[in-house]
Amino acid sequence: xxxxxxxAQSVIPSTTEAFVRNAHLGLAHVSxxxxxxxxxxxxxxxxxxxxxxxxxxxxxRIETSPGNFQWSAYDRQIADxxxxxxxxxxxxxxxxxxxxxxxxxxGMHTPIFADGTDTPPADKPLNPDNPWARYVFETVNRxxxxxxxxxxxxxxxVSAFACGKSGTSRTSSxxxxxxxxxxxACSRSPYLSAKQADPNAQIMFAGLLFxxxxxxxxxxxxxxxxxPQREAHNWYMDIVAIHAYADPWRTGWLVLNxxxxxxxxxxxxxxxxxxxxxxxxxxxxxxxxxxxxxxHQLRATQIQQAWYVIQSAVYGWHEGxxxxxxxxxxxxxxxxxxxxxxxHNGTLCAAGRCAAAMPTACxxx
Numbered sequence: 625x626x627x628x629x630x631x632a633q634s635v636i637p638s639t640t641e642a643f644v645r646n647a648h649l650g651l652a653h654v655s656x657x658x659x660x661x662x663x664x665x666x667x668x669x670x671x672x673x674x675x676x677x678x679x680x681x682x683x684x685r686i687e688t689s690p691g692n693f694q695w696s697a698y699d700r701q702i703a704d705x706x707x708x709x710x711x712x713x714x715x716x717x718x719x720x721x722x723x724x725x726x727x728x729x730x731g732m733h734t735p736i737f738a739d740g741t742d743t744p745p746a747d748k749p750l751n752p753d754n755p756w757a758r759y760v761f762e763t764v765n766r767x768x769x770x771x772x773x774x775x776x777x778x779x780x781x782v783s784a785f786a787c788g789k790s791g792t793s794r795t796s797s798x799x800x801x802x803x804x805x806x807x808x809a810c811s812r813s814p815y816l817s818a819k820q821a822d823p824n825a826q827i828m829f830a831g832l833l834f835x836x837x838x839x840x841x842x843x844x845x846x847x848x849x850x851x852p853q854r855e856a857h858n859w860y861m862d863i864v865a866i867h868a869y870a871d872p873w874r875t876g877w878l879v880l881n882x883x884x885x886x887x888x889x890x891x892x893x894x895x896x897x898x899x900x901x902x903x904x905x906x907x908x909x910x911x912x913x914x915x916x917x918x919x920h921q922l923r924a925t926q927i928q929q930a931w932y933v934i935q936s937a938v939y940g941w942h943e944g945x946x947x948x949x950x951x952x953x954x955x956x957x958x959x960x961x962x963x964x965x966x967x968h969n970g971t972l973c974a975a976g977r978c979a980a981a982m983p984t985a986c987x988x989x
Contacts, residue, residue: 645673648675648946649675649676649947650711651676655677657698658700658701659700670709675710678713678715682717684719685697713898714767714785723756731753731754738750744819760813764818768824769824784863811861815857815860827860827863828862828896829864830865831867831898832866833867841864841882845888848860849889859889863896863946868899868936869899872935872939873939875900880943883943896947900936901932903955904925904926905920906925906926
């Protein structure tokens, strides 16, 4: 899809050199698709020292019908981010409805390449019956340094991709064959597809929450240990990511846990904390009106949240985390129940305090 050169959609400061920034620090969801993100958001992110922005490239918003890729919304977002000198950790996520096969993706377990194999010599065409592999390839191919977006002067390159978003595995009772298939589809397939597009792209093993005692990373490594091609393809992961919430000490513990899981297989990888944070309850979007302590569970005051940010970074970096990305720059009501979002423009507040009686339905701006 061709596109004209894009101008940044936000007012750009004359220089970003005035900001003291940390190459190992980022924020999630600084910007939004379609461009036009307020310059205030970017200035806030830069003022906080961020060098990275992390956001998803939703497959269903890009491939709007089979084989029809619409890139303009994300071209503009990426152009804005890079104009403000933010590096991008892009998450390849989602599934168009027309590729649904129950809860799975149509063709997800088919071979990656058109010759019926997963062996990736240069310029081998992808399997047209594996739309997930094609989406990963097309996205990385577009946003690589010499890709279609750069050639069309749409935006500069993206180099770090997370394929999918892994929480804690719920398949502990699955058969070994099923676990191998899941692992292949979620890790091996996108890794090889991305590298086929750009051998220099950094592909991340998506963020693990470790919400149960199940060590999904260790199970994946055990499966890859049986793969004769693992060494040739860097064990299908250039970076390993974790998500850590609520308890700042746990950030460091998870980094150490991942490090030890890798060491057990003779591996070392950069470890990124791609989501860490704790939501506040005494500020927008609340619940400021909550009177029962149970309603504050796993939430914090604004002061506690500030301490969390510092402590989570200290614990994570102490254990060797390479990059920490705090989730997120602003609370954009992403976790609110349907129909309960409300604007953060003062219309629901009086004298600086949010009203106790909330409307039944209102919308985020």
